[in-house]
Amino acid sequence: MYSYSYLFDVTRIVFEKMGCSSVDAETIADVLLKGELRNLSSHGILRIKDYHTFWKQGRMNARPDIRVVHETPGTAVVDGDLAFGMVSAKKSMELAIVKAGKTGTGWVATRNSNHYGIAGYYAMMALEHDMIGICLTNANPSVAPTFSVERMLGTNPVSFAVPAHKQPPYVADFASTPIARGKVVIAEKKGEKLPLGFIQDKTGQPTDDPSMLKHGGAILPLGSDRLHGSHKGYCLSSIVDILSGVLSGANFGPFVSPLVSYLPAKDRQVGLGTGHFFGAIRIDAFMTTDEFKARMDEWIEIFRSAKPVEGEEKVLIPGDIEREAEERIMKEGITLVPAVRDDLKAVTEELGVDFD
Amino acid sequence: MYSYSYLFDVTRIVFEKMGCSSVDAETIADVLLKGELRNLSSHGILRIKDYHTFWKQGRMNARPDIRVVHETPGTAVVDGDLAFGMVSAKKSMELAIVKAGKTGTGWVATRNSNHYGIAGYYAMMALEHDMIGICLTNANPSVAPTFSVERMLGTNPVSFAVPAHKQPPYVADFASTPIARGKVVIAEKKGEKLPLGFIQDKTGQPTDDPSMLKHGGAILPLGSDRLHGSHKGYCLSSIVDILSGVLSGANFGPFVSPLVSYLPAKDRQVGLGTGHFFGAIRIDAFMTTDEFKARMDEWIEIFRSAKPVEGEEKVLIPGDIEREAEERIMKEGITLVPAVRDDLKAVTEELGVDFD
Numbered sequence: 001m002y003s004y005s006y007l008f009d010v011t012r013i014v015f016e017k018m019g020c021s022s023v024d025a026e027t028i029a030d031v032l033l034k035g036e037l038r039n040l041s042s043h044g045i046l047r048i049k050d051y052h053t054f055w056k057q058g059r060m061n062a063r064p065d066i067r068v069v070h071e072t073p074g075t076a077v078v079d080g081d082l083a084f085g086m087v088s089a090k091k092s093m094e095l096a097i098v099k100a101g102k103t104g105t106g107w108v109a110t111r112n113s114n115h116y117g118i119a120g121y122y123a124m125m126a127l128e129h130d131m132i133g134i135c136l137t138n139a140n141p142s143v144a145p146t147f148s149v150e151r152m153l154g155t156n157p158v159s160f161a162v163p164a165h166k167q168p169p170y171v172a173d174f175a176s177t178p179i180a181r182g183k184v185v186i187a188e189k190k191g192e193k194l195p196l197g198f199i200q201d202k203t204g205q206p207t208d209d210p211s212m213l214k215h216g217g218a219i220l221p222l223g224s225d226r227l228h229g230s231h232k233g234y235c236l237s238s239i240v241d242i243l244s245g246v247l248s249g250a251n252f253g254p255f256v257s258p259l260v261s262y263l264p265a266k267d268r269q270v271g272l273g274t275g276h277f278f279g280a281i282r283i284d285a286f287m288t289t290d291e292f293k294a295r296m297d298e299w300i301e302i303f304r305s306a307k308p309v310e311g312e313e314k315v316l317i318p319g320d321i322e323r324e325a326e327e328r329i330m331k332e333g334i335t336l337v338p339a340v341r342d343d344l345k346a347v348t349e350e351l352g353v354d355f356d
Numbered sequence: 357m358y359s360y361s362y363l364f365d366v367t368r369i370v371f372e373k374m375g376c377s378s379v380d381a382e383t384i385a386d387v388l389l390k391g392e393l394r395n396l397s398s399h400g401i402l403r404i405k406d407y408h409t410f411w412k413q414g415r416m417n418a419r420p421d422i423r424v425v426h427e428t429p430g431t432a433v434v435d436g437d438l439a440f441g442m443v444s445a446k447k448s449m450e451l452a453i454v455k456a457g458k459t460g461t462g463w464v465a466t467r468n469s470n471h472y473g474i475a476g477y478y479a480m481m482a483l484e485h486d487m488i489g490i491c492l493t494n495a496n497p498s499v500a501p502t503f504s505v506e507r508m509l510g511t512n513p514v515s516f517a518v519p520a521h522k523q524p525p526y527v528a529d530f531a532s533t534p535i536a537r538g539k540v541v542i543a544e545k546k547g548e549k550l551p552l553g554f555i556q557d558k559t560g561q562p563t564d565d566p567s568m569l570k571h572g573g574a575i576l577p578l579g580s581d582r583l584h585g586s587h588k589g590y591c592l593s594s595i596v597d598i599l600s601g602v603l604s605g606a607n608f609g610p611f612v613s614p615l616v617s618y619l620p621a622k623d624r625q626v627g628l629g630t631g632h633f634f635g636a637i638r639i640d641a642f643m644t645t646d647e648f649k650a651r652m653d654e655w656i657e658i659f660r661s662a663k664p665v666e667g668e669e670k671v672l673i674p675g676d677i678e679r680e681a682e683e684r685i686m687k688e689g690i691t692l693v694p695a696v697r698d699d700l701k702a703v704t705e706e707l708g709v710d711f712d
Contacts, residue, residue, distance in 0.1 A: 057390055072460035074430050075641040089519050102458045104428035109642050132603075145473040145659060147668040152659060160595050162602075170598070172591035180585045198583045203667030221587050222578055228534045228553045229455075229578050229610050235528035235674050236592065239516050239658070241524070245653045247488075270654060285431040286603050295602045297627065302609055303501060303508060303594070309560030318591050 001333040007045065009032050010355050015084070017351040018055050019062035024087045029119040031086040039325035043118045044183040044354075045336055049343040051084060051115075052259035052350070060114050060305045061086050066091050067251075071176035073167045074103040077248055077328060078110040082273055085263070087304040089135075089276055093122040096280040099131050104285030109248035109355045112272035115259040119159035126161060126280045127169050133161040134279035138244040138251075140179055140258040144218035145238070146231040149204040152254050154180065155181060156240035161319075163283065165293035167300040171319030176237035177219050184210045184219070192356025197224035250275025357689040363401065364389050364712050367705065370404060371440070373707040374411050375418035380443045387442040387473040392690045395681035398538040399474045401692060407440060407471075407618035408706070416440050416470050425605075428457040433604055434466040435548050438629055441472025443634055445491075449478040451484050452636040456536060460641030468628035469494075471615040475515035476529035476678070482636045483525050487647045489517040490635035494600040494607075496614040498537055500574035501594070502587040505560040507574045509609050511537060514595035517675075519639070520647035523656040527675030529702035532593035538587050540566045540575070553580035590709040599633040606631025 008029050015025035032051025036042035054060040064083035068076050075094055078089030092110040116122070119135045126133025139154025155175040162170040181196050187194050188210035201207040202216025206225070213219065221233030245252030250271045257274070268319045278301035283292045306315045336344065365384050371381035410416040420439035424432050437443030450464040455462025472478070475491045482489025495510025497545055503548035507616030511531040518526040535554050543550050544566035557563040558572025562581070569575070601608030606627045611623045613630070639648045662671045692700065704711035 003483075012388070016617050041487050067559075071645060071674065072638075072642075073642045075460040075638075077642050104431040105461060105463055107461055107641075132598075138400065145662060145671050148662040148671045149665055150662040152671075153663050158591075162598055170594075174585075174594060176588070176590040178579060178588075189473070195583055223534060224580070224584050227551055228580050228584075229530075231674075232532070232534075232578055233529040235514075235530050238526075238674065239528060240486075242518055242652070246655055247637075247639075247645075247648065249643060249651075252651075252655055254662075270651070272562050279605075281463070282428075282431075283603075285426075285428045285434050285463075287426060287605060295626070296604075297600070297609075299598065299602055299608055306504040306506040306508050306610075308503050309505055315504045315508075316587070318587075318594065320513065325681070340405055343494075354484070 001335055002328055003333055004033060004037065007036070009336055010344070010353060011045070011048065012292060013353050014052075014347060014351055015062070017353055018052065020084070021126060022088075024084070027090050028086045029085050031090075034121050035118045037323035037326040037329045038118065038323070039329065040118050042180060045344055046340050047115065047117070048347055050259070050261040052347045053131045054094050054114070057261070059265065064088065067094070068100035074099050074105055075107045078108055078115035080110055080273060082112055082114065085274065085276075089116040089122050089278070090112040090125070092276065093125050093133070093135065093278045093280070096278040097131060100131055100280035100282045104282050105279045106327070108278045109243065109303075110276040110278065111248040111250035113250070113274050113276055115274065116276065119157045120161065120171055120276060123159035123161035123173070124169070127163045127281070130283050132163070132281040133159075133193060134281065135159040135239045136244050138241045138275050138335050140256045140263075142219050142236060143177055143221055144200060144204065145234045146221065149200075149202060149218070149246070150254070153221075153234070153237045153241055154256055155219065156237045156244070159238070162296055163293060164296040164300055165290075167297045170171070170296065170300060170317060170318060171322065173318075176222050176233055176240060178222055178224055179219070181219060182205040182211075184213050191274055214228060217264070240277075245271065248275040248277065269278040295324055307353050357580075357691055359689050360389060360686055363690055364375040366700070367401065367404065367711060369709050370408075370642055370703060370707055371418070373709055374408065376440070376443075378623045383446050384440050384442045385476050387446075390477050391474045393682040393685050394474065394476070395677035396474050396678070397534060401700055402696050403471065403473070406617040409704045410470070413617070415621065417609065419526070420444065420478070420686050422615045423544055424451070424459045425463045430455050430461055433474070434464055434470035436466055436629060437469055438470065440632065441512050441632075444469040445478050446481070447473040449481050449489070449491065449636070450513060452634040453482060453487060456487055456636035456638045457485070462636045464636070465599065466636045467604040467606035468633040469606070469630050469632055471630065472613060472632065474529060475513045476517065478565070478634060479515035479517035479529070480527060483519045486519055488519070488637040488639065489515070490637070491515040492600050492633040494631050495614050496612045496619070497610045498531055498575045499593060500556060500560065501575055502577065502582050505574070506610070508592045509577075509597055510541070510612055511575065512593045512600070514592070514596060518633070518652060519648075519649060520652040520656055523653045525675060525680055526652065526673060527678065529674075529678070532578050532589055532596060534578055534580055535575070537569075537575060538704065540569050580702070596633075600631035601627065603705045604631040604633065611624065
């Protein structure tokens, strides 16, 4: 069990040792630790080992020259110069917020970036400015479109954050697939079967065997099969890919490079790095902030008080679980599973950072 | 079997007889007939009877004063004055396109509107301007959020249209549920069971009995159950509701009034009418239109040539099926099922319009 501040400092120093500026190292530590606090540890400390490997391979850049390469009053394209994704993503979202301040909404497509931790971090940046925040990213292909055996899309998440007044904010942050890849890996390690509807085998048939993902299989889009609307999950995922990848000038579809270091970069590139898309919508570009927040309070209260199914405590508002985890874990401390702790130990030893 | 132009004229004259201007009557006919052509007849001629009833009840307004009630250079809120939804929706999307022309993107939230036919119609309006089009709407509650027995959300569709160059455009237009309500109704009429994963009964348990929807049941969000990600479908549907309903000043969640005339309007109102949300994104606010369209061509070609599952011909691009239907039905003519033809006959007789 580690305290938040201890792990934050270790993480910060690790990235400083890789050559990041102190500001950038703090940003990276802030996003990764936010992943731990929100109980999304698949996007937390776990990633440091791969980031370190990518950095050694020159696939992530600790001293990026992040530039705006195209711009209008309300839009921009940002080139992340292969930065650690958090650094380019935070700068891009800051730019979207500034633009929204001027024109009502701000939209930034970012290319030449990398894995950026939890999408919700950037969407939530809009909240303190009384804006709705939106954040999308593409990711390396693991998902087959409906009717295909090929992995063409990432788990392409959507995050959407909305401010309220008395109520905590609405924060949706979800992959466009039934499950995360991590759950398939865990089931395989434990020797467990998966429910049907998560993955298909290399011939495109449903399977409950998690090892099939490694052997030419694919994760299914949200909806699981055509009958239950997998073509709608494919639509959602491809919208994320078009905005993040096609519109930014990044790689898209099957060409997005893996974000785990044991897989090689793609041979063919159709753009630069991974792509993200950020949006900020100023509430008062539509109605007074007070009126909107009162309406949003009402929306949240009405949904939270909807009658639950017997055996369930209540209807959840997107963001509830993560916010409760954040409060609890900040108090209780962060547990790292042994493999993640060992990986961090190895990285810190290599970089000469104290960690125990 | 009717020709497109015959049914278009009948529809146009029906709405003129209700008092619509000739321009508005053409708009309504154009959207309803586009629904027929794209083989989405649940959003076509079928609706005329209800529209007529709503008009007689004063719940739809043939002579609306559609006004911009709030505005910035890139955003607006439009009050539809209870117009037939097509009229307020088309004006709203036109405004979003004009705003995008000036500031890079345009975003319009519309309240006090009504059912508007197929969402794809408005998203596709952006294409000829070399813009990406987005169109969302809320709808009367038929969907239970994850863990709830209550109907709190509509089937809240998302439409997203993207221009290409050599390839036909990408046009996604999908409800945030596994199926449309119409399919449940048809199964019930035929005395057939439904697959599990479409609806739940009044206690929130899965059911294959379509009649349960009438008896306190609800449609499930995309993902079907918690295990397969129904909370993600709930997120998507609620994002649509927040942008369309909360941000526009329309009704939201369980307060959206039914769009079928046999159900009464809701007692409690938290806003005005039904809400929509429209977006237009100018391609050249991000990169040159030529470059983007070439990239989009490549995206479409790569996805279309992805290896299909055995027994399937090819991977479909969103919009393929509807576009092929449109070409075919325009040539072959439009078939109305007897009940729809009879309903149209009754309306035309009441209004003194020739139809046979």
